[in-house]
Amino acid sequence: MQLNSNVPPGPLAEKWQKHRFEMKLVNPANKRKYKILVVGTGLAGASAAASLAELGYQVETFCFQDSPRRAHSIAAQGGINAAKNYQNDGDSVFRLFYDTIKGGDFRAREANVYRLAEVSVNIIDQCVAQGVPFSREYGGQLENRSFGGAQVSRTFYCRGQTGQQLLLGAYSALCRQISLGNVKSHPRTEMLDLVVVGGRARGIVVRDLVTGQVSSYVGDAVLLATGGYSPVYFLSTNAKGCNVTATYRAFKRGACFANPCYTQIHPTCIPVTGDYQSKLTLMSESLRNDGRIWVPKTPGDKRSPDQIPESERDYYLERRYPSFGNLAPRDIASRAAKMVCDEGRGVGPGGRGVYLDFSDAIRRRGEKYIRDKYGNLFDMYAHITHEDPYKTPMRIYPALHYTMGGLWVDYNLMSNIPGLFVLGEANFSDHGANRLGASALMQGLADGYFVVPYTLGNFLAGCAPGGVSETAPEFKQAEQEVSDRLKKLLAIKGNRSATWFHRELGKVMWDDCGMARSEKSLKKALARIPELREQFWREAGVPGNGQGLSPALEEAGRVADFLEFAELLCIDALHRNESCGGHFREEYQTPDGEAQRNDAEFSYVAAWQYQGQDKPPALHKEPLVWETVHPSIRSYK
Amino acid sequence: MKFTLHVWRQSGPNARGEMKQYEATGVNPDMSFLEMLDVVNQELIARGEEPIAFDHDCREGICGSCGIVINGVPHGPRRRLANGKIEAKTTCQTYMRDFTDGQHLWLEPWRAGAFPVIKDLVVDRSAFDRIMQAGGYISANTGGAPDGNAILIPKRDQEKAMDAAQCIGCGACVAACKNASAMLFVAAKVSHLGILPQGQPERAQRVVRMVEQMDKEGFGNCTNYMECEAACPKEISRQFIARMNRDYLWAQTQDLETTSSGGAG
Numbered sequence: 001m002q003l004n005s006n007v008p009p010g011p012l013a014e015k016w017q018k019h020r021f022e023m024k025l026v027n028p029a030n031k032r033k034y035k036i037l038v039v040g041t042g043l044a045g046a047s048a049a050a051s052l053a054e055l056g057y058q059v060e061t062f063c064f065q066d067s068p069r070r071a072h073s074i075a076a077q078g079g080i081n082a083a084k085n086y087q088n089d090g091d092s093v094f095r096l097f098y099d100t101i102k103g104g105d106f107r108a109r110e111a112n113v114y115r116l117a118e119v120s121v122n123i124i125d126q127c128v129a130q131g132v133p134f135s136r137e138y139g140g141q142l143e144n145r146s147f148g149g150a151q152v153s154r155t156f157y158c159r160g161q162t163g164q165q166l167l168l169g170a171y172s173a174l175c176r177q178i179s180l181g182n183v184k185s186h187p188r189t190e191m192l193d194l195v196v197v198g199g200r201a202r203g204i205v206v207r208d209l210v211t212g213q214v215s216s217y218v219g220d221a222v223l224l225a226t227g228g229y230s231p232v233y234f235l236s237t238n239a240k241g242c243n244v245t246a247t248y249r250a251f252k253r254g255a256c257f258a259n260p261c262y263t264q265i266h267p268t269c270i271p272v273t274g275d276y277q278s279k280l281t282l283m284s285e286s287l288r289n290d291g292r293i294w295v296p297k298t299p300g301d302k303r304s305p306d307q308i309p310e311s312e313r314d315y316y317l318e319r320r321y322p323s324f325g326n327l328a329p330r331d332i333a334s335r336a337a338k339m340v341c342d343e344g345r346g347v348g349p350g351g352r353g354v355y356l357d358f359s360d361a362i363r364r365r366g367e368k369y370i371r372d373k374y375g376n377l378f379d380m381y382a383h384i385t386h387e388d389p390y391k392t393p394m395r396i397y398p399a400l401h402y403t404m405g406g407l408w409v410d411y412n413l414m415s416n417i418p419g420l421f422v423l424g425e426a427n428f429s430d431h432g433a434n435r436l437g438a439s440a441l442m443q444g445l446a447d448g449y450f451v452v453p454y455t456l457g458n459f460l461a462g463c464a465p466g467g468v469s470e471t472a473p474e475f476k477q478a479e480q481e482v483s484d485r486l487k488k489l490l491a492i493k494g495n496r497s498a499t500w501f502h503r504e505l506g507k508v509m510w511d512d513c514g515m516a517r518s519e520k521s522l523k524k525a526l527a528r529i530p531e532l533r534e535q536f537w538r539e540a541g542v543p544g545n546g547q548g549l550s551p552a553l554e555e556a557g558r559v560a561d562f563l564e565f566a567e568l569l570c571i572d573a574l575h576r577n578e579s580c581g582g583h584f585r586e587e588y589q590t591p592d593g594e595a596q597r598n599d600a601e602f603s604y605v606a607a608w609q610y611q612g613q614d615k616p617p618a619l620h621k622e623p624l625v626w627e628t629v630h631p632s633i634r635s636y637k
Numbered sequence: 638m639k640f641t642l643h644v645w646r647q648s649g650p651n652a653r654g655e656m657k658q659y660e661a662t663g664v665n666p667d668m669s670f671l672e673m674l675d676v677v678n679q680e681l682i683a684r685g686e687e688p689i690a691f692d693h694d695c696r697e698g699i700c701g702s703c704g705i706v707i708n709g710v711p712h713g714p715r716r717r718l719a720n721g722k723i724e725a726k727t728t729c730q731t732y733m734r735d736f737t738d739g740q741h742l743w744l745e746p747w748r749a750g751a752f753p754v755i756k757d758l759v760v761d762r763s764a765f766d767r768i769m770q771a772g773g774y775i776s777a778n779t780g781g782a783p784d785g786n787a788i789l790i791p792k793r794d795q796e797k798a799m800d801a802a803q804c805i806g807c808g809a810c811v812a813a814c815k816n817a818s819a820m821l822f823v824a825a826k827v828s829h830l831g832i833l834p835q836g837q838p839e840r841a842q843r844v845v846r847m848v849e850q851m852d853k854e855g856f857g858n859c860t861n862y863m864e865c866e867a868a869c870p871k872e873i874s875r876q877f878i879a880r881m882n883r884d885y886l887w888a889q890t891q892d893l894e895t896t897s898s899g900g901a902g
Contacts, residue, residue: 027668050778051778054778054779065694065702066692066702066763067763067806068766069701069703069766069769069806070695070700070702072694072695072700074695074699074701075700089700097803098884111860112652121702125782126777126779126780126782128782129777129783130775131775131830131833131834131836133802133833134795135793136790136791139789140790141786141787141789159799161699162801164699164805172769172773172774173777173779175766175770175774176770176774179771210755238697239694239700240693240695241694261738268671273667276672276675277672277678279696282697283751369881380697380730383726383730383732384730386667386734450780453779459645493685495685496683497679497682497683500679501680509704541683541685542682543681543685543686543687543688548648548756549690549755549756552682552688595840621901
């Protein structure tokens, strides 16, 4: 199979403008004849659903949460980037584009990233119009702050709850369309399969989580905006419900999964404290604007932080990366933390932690300034650790946070299955091998508000509406397969919870495919995962009969998918014989421990296609074409 | 640590519920309340029993999914902090170290006619979504918005709007109120949009429609007990209720009819 990125010809800066003009339109009177199914109601899903409904399409949305407003985008703290250059500090669309491409270690598609930077400015305007209360200066103008991997201040924010406010904005637009009758919302409804009819995505099979009933929905297109797969590592900063099921089911129906090994490990999370732990909590990257990261210079130094004099502290990011300092990109800051802890200089119980210290900033600007800027984050830290971060430095350690890989899409955000579009974190397209801070919110909203409303129309203009119903054999068969699998889960009748398997899988993934990977560790993981999967189908216990609300059954289904998907992730990591961004292979590093890319052999997108049960997936390569940027050594020194 | 749990178990929306007793042993003081329930549930699963159903997702106090009444208090008893303030938190931000070893804990769902129980500790809060659909938005289609700095917003207004906008829609305010009133939730949204200049064109009809929907859903009225404010994990101020009442009264004086003359062709 040949993967065609469908990037339009012409100069980089003109591609999107030109493409927008050349794309076909659907007549306003005909739009209402098309039914669009949107799965996931985070930033990408809610913004797409609302915008498409405004255009006149019939939209139905699905989410497993009890309300669209609770999708995990809500938890994003720090901010959203936009190339407004309000600060007059040298920002531009091109600079945001270049920072993002470089931040992604030259593994993203140029044209997609340029378009992202281009529409970033419209996102801010749209959100302001909806009433998103972005932080303001005293003069009433929008305020900005800095984030990692950039030397300009281009991040817009709402205290430490930017994701919440942006999602509530998109959700309110969605609410308006629901009240107008243009969108039908299905909360507590989980997609369990994709239905492909005649080579085209035509619907989904869902389970109503309240009644337990399995049914199908037919559409003229299916949009997946179902987020990433961080919880394949069990412990991550993601919400407990986040899962790979929708995208993995689409993969099993033929959609290519691209770059699954590109996972982001965020440097500033609260360290793990015990075996019972169910999740990790992120401390926003914005804290690195005012906090300084350090460890003791001597390994094994057990003194409390206030007893360690300045001369015996190692501000290792400032030392190693003088020009970016504490604002080095996430992958680099995470690896640096791992390195100092591996040297025995980590702090806190277990020695897996580094200090994030605000005492300088508090001395310089006063406690009130810090409280105004980060109050809710400090409170959150105090809740969890029972320590006062205004008095003692925070202890932080890297944790899984975001996944850059996802379903393969072309420039139009359509997967290799016609009619299946993939948006936001669920696709692979914009962040390459590492995502910069404040770029996830930007991408989710760019895809939903400003890209898919155009590209979907272009696709629909080429196909007549309707023509398929849920009585088609493909729907009946998919429903049957979903029901059979649920029955199979209920029939295992073992006595280990799905959580137990999930936790075991997480350990394998973190130890052998985490911040550092090697051929040896990956082969070990690839041997262990099938054993664990087999044990799951023998020993897992799912009480109940599948009728009514059954959180244990929901969880078991998601864990079963993670147990298959984990293998795909490791296969991809093993095949990529280079280090880039979040993918760090121990065999491929420079003498000073930096990631060593291999552009000659690996400057491509690795898109994997399902070949059947127990068969290795097929690899398709989409070469990355560099028309404007020349990949260089990514230095933040 | 160990605890004796008394948990509301109800197998479905129309089933009769009852309090059932469970023992939680080997509890680490640094466990979160939900992690303690995870451990209890794993033991139930190992015995082939149905685990306790409860809503949860982000487990960091922002998604608004979780909500258990613990010992009579929505989201659980609140500590007094070192600075003298009473802590504001969600169920997922409650830690076992805040209870006494051997304590009995009573776990109940939100109790309100407008929040019917689905199962065990899980309730149906879709009434909140319907209130939002009634008017909790600014009508601004995608595209064509003016530059973000075209409308200057004084910092104090933006901060006040943000204070209201922080609401996570968990419903603790309703659970805490003896009238099961949703005034604090509705007031937060009405105020967030009503304070901002972008929200002015629809201000009158927004407050009227949202209040009407709130009444239709069966929520009670406010009798100024302020329990809602005390229970709110985001410290939404009761002053927003006063603000909403003022807006609602003012809206009665406005012409809310919209007439459309149609296209002149």
